[in-house]
Amino acid sequence: MLIGMADGWVALAYCANLAVTAVCVVYGIARFNADDENESERKDR
């Protein structure tokens, strides 16, 4: 019985919430300064 849950699917949902948030946090930090703005957009701005 994982983290006290009766059903592996619910334990998975609990962990999946934490995991996908961790992915978003790592992505946000890793690509903190990565940009998709091209030269022309930058100039226009």
Next chain:
Amino acid sequence: MNTLLLGGLIAAYLAVVAALSYLGYRHTRSQKDYLVGGNEVNPFVMAMSYGAAFISTSAIVGFGGVAGLYGMGLLWLPFMNIAVGVLIAFLVLGRPTRRIGRRLDANTFPELIGLRFQSRRIKVLIAAIIVFFMPIYTGVVLIGGARFVEQAMNLDYNYALLIFGGVISLYVIFGGIKGVMYVDALLGVVMVFGMISLLVMTYHELGGVVSAHQALTDMRGLVPASLAKLGHAGWTAMPRWNSQWWWTLVSSLMLGVGIGALAQPQLAVRFMTVKSGKQLNRAVLVGALFILATAGIAYVVGALANVWFFRHSGQIAIQAADGNADLIIPRFIDAAMPKAFVYIFMLTLLSAAMSTLSSLIHVNGSSLGHDLYRTLRPQASDSRTATRVGIVLGIIASIVLAYLLPPNIVARGTAIFFGVCAAAFLPAYLAALYWKRATRAGVWASIATGALVSLFGLAFLHRAESGALGICQKLFGRTELISTFPWPFVDTICYALPLAALALIAVSLATRPPDARHLEQCFSETANRENHHG
């Protein structure tokens, strides 16, 4: 509860809201500032505002109560909200929405789709769908907020409705989207602080994470027979496969709300408020943490309330809430949490209602003023005044609808709006960003198919809405046309969205390809450079 203390807290809170709204007003100098924040909104503000607009009071109290009733299987919903509503939405939809929106100088969601397919009629159609259906959803949130003010301040409900609607209208009208987003960011911080405190105190009360879950698992034998019949298999287990509750959880909540969020105009417009992809990367981080800290926590606490109530009163949560799932979270907080926290949670709920409502009425106003009025009266150069009038009309329509419609229809407003938006807009929105072969006629067919099939499903097939609307009952003497299980419980998105996508593909392939020069302008960096410099 000390009404004077709470009143003082709310007054101080509203003073900060007024100050931020004034800041938005001072920073708004143009129509672009008013509608999309001049494309230069801070990523933290954007992400908090996106999340705060997404998570309303009903997500915390309503869905938290559903988790109290049915258990933690509902945790797949915040997973979908984060994986689809943040990660996919920001990276797969957000980036091209921002880029194409800027290239075409679009200021609203209807304008983006209309300009991408070179059709003022498509813009008008999308704006009309928003203006027609959004007041029903706005009505739900407005009523929730007014009920909160009524109870907290001991005010008459009618006054509470007018005061709540009036305060929000004022800061949206003057502050524009900058005012809305600044205030949303503050409200979001209050929500996160309130919810994290709630989770920590709940786990502490119940003896830690695993002990609390285990205690909930051990209550499996207490599931009432009426719920077990619907598929309830315990609060830490998924519902029984192919049961009524399984279909509701998977088709309506996970797919309907999870995927439905992708095509919400009030959320999509936020992608156009940031200046580059860098801001979207940063917003992914903040947005995911926000959804986890609000929706994720509400569902865990809602389910765990069963353990607390059972230990203290020998009842499960729904019994302690007198059979009303909406009361599970408020009753739990009132009974189990320190009194000071009750005030913090009151502000959390007020924040959730205000942030969602302000975003909705801003989009409703811009659809009415900028997309409809300005398209029909093109001589008007700046749409700010028309949008402000649209905001006032939208809030009046929401209040009138809240009074006119029966309560059971208003309660289904979120599902109706999400269902129609997802089916009508999602295929067209995806095609606008990624499929160059999509044509104007294909988009017309897709929006019409999605909206009509959704409406048909809501009126004649999906029991929750068809029963509340009563049209099928009046015409055919029964709540839904197909009573064979599982059809009355299959959400309209399951068939309306694929049909709308099919209509888009079939009609697009059968009609002449779009103008190559226009596609160059939308997608090609070289053409964009020439276009701007030439």
